[in-house]
Amino acid sequence: MEMLIDCQNMSVGYEGQTVINDLSFTVNTGDFLSIVGENGSGKTTLMKTLLGLKTPQSGKIVYGDGLKAAEIGYLPQQTALQKDFPATVKEVVMSGRLSKRGLRPFYGKADKARAEEDMKLMDILPLAARSYRELSGGQQQRVLLARALCATEKLLLLDEPVSGLDPSAMQDMYETIYRLNRERGVTVIMITHDLNGALRYSKQILHMEGGMYFFGSVEDYRSSDIFHTMSTCDCRCCCDHHLNKGGRADA
Numbered sequence: 001m002e003m004l005i006d007c008q009n010m011s012v013g014y015e016g017q018t019v020i021n022d023l024s025f026t027v028n029t030g031d032f033l034s035i036v037g038e039n040g041s042g043k044t045t046l047m048k049t050l051l052g053l054k055t056p057q058s059g060k061i062v063y064g065d066g067l068k069a070a071e072i073g074y075l076p077q078q079t080a081l082q083k084d085f086p087a088t089v090k091e092v093v094m095s096g097r098l099s100k101r102g103l104r105p106f107y108g109k110a111d112k113a114r115a116e117e118d119m120k121l122m123d124i125l126p127l128a129a130r131s132y133r134e135l136s137g138g139q140q141q142r143v144l145l146a147r148a149l150c151a152t153e154k155l156l157l158l159d160e161p162v163s164g165l166d167p168s169a170m171q172d173m174y175e176t177i178y179r180l181n182r183e184r185g186v187t188v189i190m191i192t193h194d195l196n197g198a199l200r201y202s203k204q205i206l207h208m209e210g211g212m213y214f215f216g217s218v219e220d221y222r223s224s225d226i227f228h229t230m231s232t233c234d235c236r237c238c239c240d241h242h243l244n245k246g247g248r249a250d251a
Ligand code: ADP
Pocket: 014, 019, 037, 038, 039, 040, 041, 042, 043, 044, 045, 046
């Protein structure tokens, strides 16, 4: 297993204010890391830093396996404006190839073939000519996942990919991400508020809360203090979590 991301004693913030303080963790090829924790704990800030959009105040991120920030597939948190984006499904997916296109004025054959392959994989090829804004929430998330996948062979960063989805679309999305990880070997880092989903599908957990961090396997997380003393869990499944001590959704 090769190291893909090594985050070393990293602190990140905005205008002098530190949001992430002295955080260290490692992601290896094939890992599936879920990032959980209260709102405002710095999860999205961490993702932006992994993407190279923010510079750490101190510490550093080392990329392994020849990974460059531009080769990371990113599914951002959906805003109301994005949900109403006036473009076809194909155009949205193709935009995942922008960083590969470089200075070429048009997409090439390889870009088009890759977009088609990823649309097939996400089961959205029949929707290719449809307007993105007319799709259901679950379909839109599949389009954004295909777009992120178009940008990478190696690493997907997903910011709340199941947020706002109904239980069946949520399950579909999780299963799809799980298959990408287990069958295609794509490394996944996912922010989620759904603790049960994180426990069920991922291999590692990074829990960020009140400046405290836990990083380790799902198994170690279940027996950690932070898991058992969590007081401000704002996930939709927190009742399950508190009553069942985080039992699997299917247990
Ligand atoms: P999370 O994703 O865990 O909810 P964020 O990374 O979005 O947390 O935010 C962490 C903290 O950083 C919050 O206090 C938020 O107000 C602050 N923050 C986020 N983005 C900015 C920004 N662009 N400028 C200033 N402060 C920000």
